[in-house]
Amino acid sequence: MATVCLSGGLVEKLHACASAGFDGVEIMDADLVAAYESPEEIRTLCERLGLSIDMYQPFRDVEGVDEDTFADNLRRAEAKFDVMERLGTDLILLCSNAGTATIDDDDLAADQLGRLADLAAQRGIRIAYEALAWGRFVDDYRHAWRIVQRADRPNLGVCLDSFHILSRGHDPAAIEEIPGEKIFFLQLADAPALDMDVLQWSRHHRLFPGEGDFDLTGFLGHVLRAGYAGPLSLEVFNDTFRQTAVFRTAAHARRSLTWLADRTALAERRDAGRLLDAQHAHGVDFVEISGDDLHDLDQLLDQLGFAFRGRHRSKPVRLWTAGGARIILNEQLRLESPRLTGFGLTVDDAAQASRRAGSLGADPVYRRTYRDEVELRAVASPDGTEVYWNDDDPETGWVSEFEGGTAVAAFTGDIDHINLSWAWQDFDEAVLFMRSVVALDAEPVAEVPGPRGLVRSQVMRSPDRVVRLPMNLAPPTAPVPHRHIAVRVEDAVAVARAAHAKGLGFLPVPHNYYDDLQARFALDADLFETLQSLDLLYDRDAGGEFIHFYTPTHGGVFLEIVERRGGYDGYGAPNAPVRLSAQRQVSTWTDAHGSGTPAERT
Incomplete structure (x- = not known):
């Protein structure tokens, strides 16, 4: 679960995640920046709570820029890699560039992502590239995958986010064409069917699985058939959830993920993740x-x-x-x-x-x-x-x-x-x-x-x-x-x-x-x-x-x-x-x- 889903400070959020039965977290950069605890203290707390730190996020606006800007981006990246080493995590989320100064050039984007990946490889760090629904030129997961393929680095893969894919109406079936080992991370969110600016929709109206209109069962089925074997993680931006009691919201979130895993296992005819069959009322x-x-x-x-x-x-x-x-x-x-x-x-x-x-x-x-x-x-x-x-x-x-x-x-x-x-x-x-x-x-x-x-x-x-x-x-x-x-x-x-x-x-x-x-x-x-x-x-x-x-x-x-x-x-x-x-x-x-x-x- 991404810590951004919950109200409160980072330490409180981590305790709530562990209490609800999560075994891993994505740590949001803003949560860590606002915390008084050092990265080492957060790492130790997670170890004590039985939580793995599966990803640090987000890192933004890197690719498709001029060389001076890219040099500064590498400097920023080095600083974040230092933080990740202190946290004890090896995966960072890189969002597609949403800036207006971005250059529409896949060869340039691939080259710069490759050079960033080479820098990260020196630290044993992997990069999960995600196509934001409002990305300047890369707003489709299939486009992001083509750039990752062109960059061709072993520590560079994709992050798939159900909101960014389904909110734009993209067909998730092509996920099955991505090798499972190149899907570095999976983020899940539901949402109501709304006709509005996709950025505002994402930041204020995401829901936990089972509460909105997205076909997350079908979406997750495509990801599993691709061979993905990593975490199922929730990333839900919602004004209500960030105001309600943190322990209750975490338990609520855990229920949603359990329900989705069960529904998907049933649809995919898998035994793993199944609950007892639902009893429909007469x-x-x-x-x-x-x-x-x-x-x-x-x-x-x-x-x-x-x-x-x-x-x-x-x-x-x-x-x-x-x-x-x-x-x-x-x-x-x-x-x-x-x-x-x-x-x-x-x-x-x-x-x-x-x-x-x-x-x-x-x-x-x-x-x-x-x-x-x-x-x-x-x-x-x-x-x-x-x-x-x-x-x-x-x-x-x-x-x-x-x-x-x-x-x-x-x-x-x-x-x-x-x-x-x-x-x-x-x-x-x-x-x-x-x-x-x-x-x-x-x-x-x-x-x-x-x-x-x-x-x-x-x-x-x-x-x-x-x-x-x-x-x-x-x-x-x-x-x-x-x-x-x-x-x-x-x-x-x-x-x-x-x-x-x-x-x-x-x-x-x-x-x-x-x-x-x-x-x-x-x-x-x-x-x-x-x-x-x-x-x-x-x-x-x-x-x-x-x-x-x-x-x-x-x-x-x-x-x-x-x-x-x-x-x-x-x-x-x-x-x-x-x-x-x-x-x-x-x-x-x-x-x-x-x-x-x-x-x-x-």
Whole structure:
């Protein structure tokens, strides 16, 4: 791992890398320059921590220059070689020249790289030449390799960086034409698909593998087929990672590399680097809401038509169900307000899912279990949200531990999706966690307008789309959005009418929404009147229709009832801005007046 990936000073970064399980580091020149410790002290610390110093980087703007400038470059190189000898490393990263005074002449570049390599050879030092995506004339790894071939020095090879190759859209297949022994180093980074200046993209928006849109599995496969046998190293420039807790970020980074190695080994049919097979979820076992006092949620679930299945025989926990939709209210955690704190998934082999999660560095969750009670295996996600796995029938397993309730609900439902929200510093790590530990696939990122800026949304789902976790990220200055549980029913209108009859008010929808809705879809008059009178929302696409409504928010959680007609596969995204605005206005009104809604005031 390159030390530039982490926050803090160099010594702290090295301790974090060792703690996370890395066995080597790239030391960034800027990190060493800012350190009070000498190169000898850094070398000794790395030895004590079990870290090899695999590369020193970067050295810039050397080749394709006039002779006076090149003479000064050799002087600079000598000084860096002195530092490398003190550090005890023999490989330096040389970036292709990005200066405007560079000369476009491959013969000159090869000659100067060869002379630099000869100087380095006197010290036993190797040079890894890398084509920067913004290099003045050399911005393609294939071009860099041609120059290295022309220079023809045994201690001169190439460094391959996934960002520099994939961000420019270069075909990585030609990597297999480079002899493995001439690939001196490999740097890995993911990134979102952005249309922006490549230098700014690189310096601010790289991600760890599994968090972006690059095909790193395919990229790494080409490198391995070329015969590369060196380190897999992360070089990720990201403003968030350089602000977050260093030990946690290092562990996060290690998980990404483990996941990528496993995915690539599977794709390449290699045994080395394989984890246990991922356990894909078949469905949502339960969703858990925790808080100090959850009686308002008991009332809400009753009004919606859920059945109270009883209290747990040994814990202050209650269960409400409607068909396959199971919601647990947990008053063990002393939270100031209700929060969605965990969910369970049904899988083929819960023990294997748990062991694989441990191999990816996920923290296990301990929960007290008495004799004859089902022990559900669980891990904590980046913000502490707990994920459980179950491979038994819940109705004959853990559900039987709840006593004193009834099995009759007003409707039959299932968990359609669980909408999770994350703080800005946790979002990318959460995406990787859900992809690697929970074995969900990531859909493309979408942005939803909200009253406090754009909300970034990314859906994580199981391959069969039965389990869906839309994940939301608000702007950094906005509060973390509320989380919610969406329950799918056969007839949302009937559920809404029954809930209204029991006194449940829904999130009030502005009249302007319905004017716009009718303009967009020209709905049947009876359907339009039903939607408006019950505060229901509607969407339609080529596949079918979507009817849904939202309950009031309690603390940090609310429920959504959804009905999918035909092949509708979305989440009512056009309605999200209306929901976010309505929730904000209701919250503001309640804070100021204690009860009622803005609509009632009007």
